[in-house]
Amino acid sequence: MSVASPDTDVLVSFRGVQKSYDGENLIVKHLDLDIRRGEFLTLLGPSGSGKTTCLMMLAGFETPTAGEIRLDGKLLNRVPPHKRNIGMVFQNYALFPHMTVGENLAYPLKIRKLPAAEVDAKVKRALGMVKLDKFANRYPGQMSGGQQQRVALARALVFEPQLVLMDEPLGALDKQLREHMQLEIKHIHENLGVTVVYVTHDQSEALTMSDRVAVFDKGEIQQIDPAETLYEAPVNSFVAGFIGESNAISGTIEHVDGDFCQARLTGGGSVSARAVCVRQAGQPTTLSIRPERVMLGERAVGCANRFDATIAEFIYLGDHLRLRLDFAGNSGFMVKVPVPEVDPAWQVGNRLSIGWRAEDLRALDPLAA
Template identity: 60%
Template sequence: MRVVENGRKEAGMNKERKPLVRFRGVGKSYDGINRVVDGLDLDIYEGEFLSLLGPSGSGKTTCLMMLAGFESPTEGEIWLGDTLLNVTPPHKRNIGMVFQNYALFPHMTVAQNVAYPLTVRRMGAAEKQTAVGRALDMVQMSQYASRLPASLSGGQQQRIALARALVFNPRLVLMDEPLGALDKRLREHMQIELKDLHATLGLTFVYVTHDQSEALTMSDRVAVFDAGKIQQIDRVDALYETPGNGVVANFVGDNNVFVGRLLALDGERGEVGLPGGEVLVGRVIGAPRVGDTVRACVRPERIALGDEAGVEGGAAVANTMRTRSEGTLYFGDHVRFRFSLAGQDSGFVKVPLDDAGLGGIGNGDAVVLRFAERHVRIFA
C-alpha cells in the first residue's frame, strides 16, 4: 500500500486492484501564493466509489475540476490509465460529469439532453437512439423521454443529468454535490439509488460532498480534505472508528472533546487528566509528549449513562465522569442527553428512545458517564 502525504497508509483496497486515476504531486494555486490543493498524491481504483469530503475551501472540488479538465494543475501530474490528463482536453477524457445544478438544456427534451454528448461525438442516429434508451432505462426515466426539464421534479432532473453522464460509457463518473438541491427525504432515497447503480454498473465513481453522512452511506472509501491536503483516506468504517487526527475526528461524525494534560504514555496507550480531576485512558494518535495539552475524543453513542451507584469515592475511576444534566433533545430516532463538565464545553450522549433511565433525570441532576478505553482517541 502506498503512503499518502500525511504519513498514513491507504487502507481498504485490494493490492491487486489497478489504480484507474493517479494524482502525483498535484498542486493548485490561483495567485501563486496560496495553495488550494497542496502536494496531492492519490490513487483512485477501478470500480470503486470514492467520496472527497471536506468543508468549503478544503480543495475537494478543485481536485474534481482538475480531474474533469475544467481547471489545470499548477504542478504535478494527473493520469487516467495510461493517459496524461494534463495535456488532454476535457472532451477527450472519456469522463462523465454530474453537477449540483444539473446543467440541463431547458429547450431540449429529456431524450435530447441525454443524447447531447453523443451528438457532439457525431454518433449515428440509430446507435444514438439505442444508447439514449439504455441510459434512461438505467435511471428508470424512459417514460419521460419527450418531456422538457422544467416539467420534472428535482429528483427526476438529477436522474436525467446522471443518464447524460452515463450515455457514452465513460471510464469514470464525477459528481459535484449532485444531491445538494434535494430535500432530505429525496436525498436519502437517491443515495441508495446511486449506490445500487454503482454496484450494478461497476464503474468508478468520484463524488464530492461536504455532507459526512452522505459520504459514509455511499462510499467504499472516503478522502477527508482540509487546507488543500488529504488528512486521511480510508474505508468508511475505519474512518469513523479510527480517525487519523483531530481534524478527521471532529469533521467525521459527532464527538465529545475533552481537553486535558497527557499524564502518562505507554506505547499507544495514554492517560489524560482533566481540570476537574477526571482521568481518561485511550489510544494516542500522533506524537504528543507527557505534559502536553491534548484532546480526548469519545463518540456520543459510545457513552453509557449511569448514576452514582457503583462509583467509588476518592480516587478518580478511569473513563468514568460525574457530570450535570443540561436536559434532552428529541431527534425522532434517538434522544440526545446534554451534559456539562467543569472546564469543558458542553457534551452530549445519544440514547435510544426506549432507554428508561432518562425518565428520572432532570436539569442540574448529577449523572455518571462511562465508556470503554477502546472508544477513546487522544490527539495532540
C-alpha cells in the same frame, strides 16, 4: 499527504499535484492519490478545503500548477475536457432546456458520431436505468428537480465512460429526496461498476454512498479510508470533529504505555485513552469520544473512565434522546441515548454516573484555540 496505492488496478493517479490561483497560496498543497478502478470515492471537506479544485483538475476545467494527473496511465494535464471521455454531473443539472430528455441524452452520443440505431438503444437503456422510460419526450422545464437530476445522471452514463465525476449533485434537493437519490446513485454504481469520484461537504452523504472517503482540509487529505474506519478510528482532531459527532475534551498527557496513555483533564480528573497523536508526557491533547459510546448509570460501573456528571439539558430527536451533561469543567458534553433506555426519573439538575472504555477514547492532537 501521500495516498498512493500499491494496487496495480488504478484508474486515476495524482502525483505531486499542486494548485495555486495567485502564485502564492496553494489551494491543493501536494496531492498523491490513487483512485481504484470501479470504486466510489468521495472527496469530503469544508468549503475552501481543495476538494472541488481536485475534481475540476481531473475534469480538465482547471490545470495543475505542478504535478501530474493520469487516467488509465495516460497523462491528462494538457488534454481538453471534451477529449477525456469523462461523465460529469453538476448540482445545477446543466441540461439543455430547448432539448427533450431523449435529445439531451442523445447529444453526447451524436457528437461521438454513433449510428442512429445505437444512439436510440443507449438512450433507452439509460432512461430505464434511472426509471424515466416514459419521459423521453418531456422537456427539462416540465420535470421536478429530482427528475432533472436523474436525467443529468443518465446523460453522464449514456456514453459508458470509464469515470464519472459528481460535484455536489444532490445539493439542490430536499432532505427526503436527497436521501432517496443517494441510494439510487449507489445502486446504479454497484450495477454498472463504473468508477465514481463524488464531491460533497455533507458527511452523512459521504458515509452512506462511498467505498472510501478522502477527508480534505486546507488543501491536504487528512485521512482516506472506508466510512467505518473514518468514524471509528479518526487519525486527528479535524477528522474526529468533521465526521459525525464527537465530544472533545482538553487534557495533558501524563504517560504513554504502548498503544494507550493516561491524561489529566484540564477541568480535573484523569482518564485512560488510546494514544493516537501523542508520544510522551507533557504533550497537550484533545481527547475524543463519540456520544453513543458513553455509558450511563449502572452501565458505567466497571468502565475504565468514570465520572459524576450533572444533567444540563434534554434534546428529543424521535428515535433517541441527546443529553447535555456538565462534568469536569465540560459544559457541552453530549450523550446519545435510545428512547427505550431513557430513565423517566431523569431530570435537569440530577447527578448521573457516566463512563466509557479506554479504547473508545482517542488522544488526538490539540484543537486550535
